[in-house]
Amino acid sequence: MGKTAALRTSGRFGVRQIAIIGMLSAISIILGLSGFGFIPLPTAKATIMQIPVIIGAILDGPLVGAMIGLLFGLFSIVQSLTTPNILSFAFINPLVSVLPRVLIGITAYYAYKLTWGRHEGLRIGISAIVGSLTNTFGVLTMIYLLYAAQFAAARGIGLDAAAKVIYGVALVNGIPEAIIAMAICVPVIMAIKKRYKN
Template sequence: MEKTQSLRSAGKFGVRQIAIIGMLAAISIMLGLSGFGFIPLPTAKATIMQIPVIIGAILEGPLVGAMIGLLFGLFSIIQSITTPNILSFAFINPLVSVLPRVLIGVTAYYAYKWTRSEREGVRIGVGAVVGSLTNTFGVLTMIYVLYAAQFATARGISLEAAAQVIYGIALVNGVPEAIIATAITVPIVLAIKKRQKN
């Protein structure tokens, strides 16, 4: 298993890996198009579109996860162009919409791999939490770094308040998203791994 994942890490995709990339990227995109990728909460909407990226990374390695994240990010750009909202100016930039999504796969995989636990569910859960938070904080940090002034204008707040609002959103969205991602990812990955062993 470790040897197989090291080959994937070296960039050698087999037919199965290519199929998994396409399938999980398509699931992520369909979640976004259908609206099922967003779960309404009392204070915000939590996204679950990062979950296919996390699953692909944990099962097939960081490059597979990164490729799924790349397609997820490219979809975000297209969606921002075709159905714009007040923050579309930021999501058209690949540094906001693509880079953090690519990093989901990398951080999720290595968090899973480097977690020292005999319980596979714990390792998967840590990978899911880290991958999900990479998405939330990565996107919002890039918005703050690159577009703090435009964000403040779009939200009708002062520039000084931009950081507080942005990271307030990150906390309000990020924690529920990480919990939901873990609750969905752990049983799915455990079931797939059990099936692979059999």
């Protein structure tokens, strides 16, 4: 077993892993603070802040991905406290803002590892889609489970319509986000892997 593989399975972080966690977490935070982490669409804004989590998970394993996701989630809490919006009441809860972001790294890594075939681009693409959808559906599912009534009140809709609206947002946002994540992750990760080999 190589040194990198051993670090992935031992639960310990080497210098490179710590550097990657710091660098990719900083990228997520910069994307969020600058507004570049959100791409305007006709009906909503698609986020790309999950992409550093996916990249870290595929390159260096689920623990690295989970740590980047943890920092992404903690940043979401801070952002909800400092620049609140109508859904900040939900994002202050770590079950909404942190847990799904930690799971991005885990689901993306195992989607990559469990995808059969030699086509590296396909494996990365599937992993990026899975990780991105984990973020979208994970966050919105937790909002529905924990805050359906508050969400309905904030949106001015009936409680019976909350699930339809929440999962409508998940589809409208989730599909473009997954496509964007795939389009960015595939060339970036393949370029980094090629550099590793060289």
